[in-house]
Amino acid sequence: MEAKIEKSQAKRRRIPVQAQMAIVWMGIYLFLKFFIKPPLPSSVIFMYMTMTSIGLLMYVSVYEDVLQAFKGPIVDFLRGDQLRTGSWRAARWVVLGLFPLLVGWQTYSSTAPSDQPPAENRTIHPAPPGEFVGLSNPVPNTPENVMTGKGLFAALCSPCHGNFDGKGPAARGFNPPPANFVDPGTIAQLQESYVFWRIKTGGVGLSVEGMPWKSAMPRWEVELKDEQIWKIIMGEYDGAGHKPRTWE
Amino acid sequence: MRRQLDCLSWRREMMKNRRKMWSVGGTAGAVLVACAVASGAAWAQESVAVRAVLVSSVPDDPAAAAWNSSVAAQFPLSPQVHWATRILEVTAKDVKVRGLHDGKQVAILLEYDDPTQDPDDAAAIEFMVGDKKAHFAHGQPMAQVEGGSVNIWFWKNKDSKALDMNAKGFGTLKVQDQQDVKGKGVYQDGKWKVVFSRALATGDAENDAQFNPGEFINIAFAVWDGKKDPASGELKEKGSQKAVSSWWYFRAEPQPDYSAYLYAALAIGLALGFQFVLIRKLKKGQSA
Incomplete structure (x- = not known):
């Protein structure tokens, strides 16, 4: 029995904590986005995902070893000097290049003046008198x-x-x-x-x-x-x- | 033996790399989905609108080359069936609309098919006036909503001019004392091109639609084929018997605003600075 538990724990450990978090995060997002009918408004999904993110961050920060397992590869990747293969170094530069572009794009989208007509949320069957x-x-x-x-x-x-x-x-x-x-x-x-x-x-x-x-x-x-x-x-x-x- | 050891270390390296790929790939995926969630509101639904392009001067000639700088919006037309006297079939099926403005004057070009040129051929543009919503059929009274009036610009071939009018329900159409709108029509190859022009703003916000660059206002169209019925000699389309459109949107385009590019460049600079400081700090932490 104990051997079984150890085996399953070892198996779980084989999936890095970052990937576990990403899978949980995306799973919850896809569930909220596509499985709940009628569809939830994007503002509600955003709220739930913020709570999910906070929950996941609490999960990794509770135990020191989980925190280290979470932080370690990210710090190594960002620092770059311990990356052995050329493809990892290239991936690091891609991430470092994409992040500022993404921030720039988000800033542009939120500050650019809208050229779309007002959204019309018409109720097809409003309540009768x-x-x-x-x-x-x-x-x-x-x-x-x-x-x-x-x-x-x-x-x-x-x-x-x-x-x-x-x-x-x-x-x-x-x-x-x-x-x-x-x-x-x-x-x-x-x-x-x-x-x-x-x-x-x-x-x-x-x-x-x-x-x-x-x-x-x-x-x-x-x-x-x-x-x-x-x-x-x-x-x-x-x-x-x-x-x-x-x-x- | 040495080969076996090499193979084992290579496999270990592969496993390590795979784990790293999992973690970084998964995190990058989550970041991308997070961005998609955050920017979801920016993907607004698209509606059809006439956009009056900013030009140096507004033409009153329907054939002027300046019209090519404006992309035409096309709107379907229906017979007017909302109110008696109705009509069940009309000649014009669609109207193409372009707009231009120069910061002072606005011009709107209507283009539609009409197989014959007749003295009673006519076209009109309708706008909501002020902040109150008005029904598209001449501002008909609404039971549960206090409606506003509509401003109608009406052009008729035989009059060779446009009239500036108001209505608040069928039977209330009134020609304004102050006429601000110009109209000119040209018929060629089975097609009418009619230009309406006016100042963007007038001193009469109670009766006239006002065009503030950058602001969307509601617009609708009507067309009358002035052809007479050969048997009765009566006009087939007249008064409320006309081709009509629903409400759509019109906007005089504002001066180009480049501030968003400036903010984006600033944000990129800040993000680069943040990355630089963070990596520097991480490297220092490593060496300490």
């Missing part, structure tokens, strides 16, 4: 009503929303583009009540985080009766092959 929460479709879901809804959709919505896929002939100039109802990320995730709000009050009805000034969605309450809007919703779900989201 209270009066549009929990409404249920008052129109019976009959084949006739679905057909009427589809007819209204074809006449009024399809120029932009196309065949429920957001690719109508009038869609090309609009930013944000018209919603694609076939996509599982749109009406399939929404309740009928929410869709009713979006159709009735249009783009100008959005809250500030939805950037209403950019949306081309008409304010259909000016031209349609509520009943017609509910029928369009039925036609939309049927045509896109989705069911409205419910609380159950």
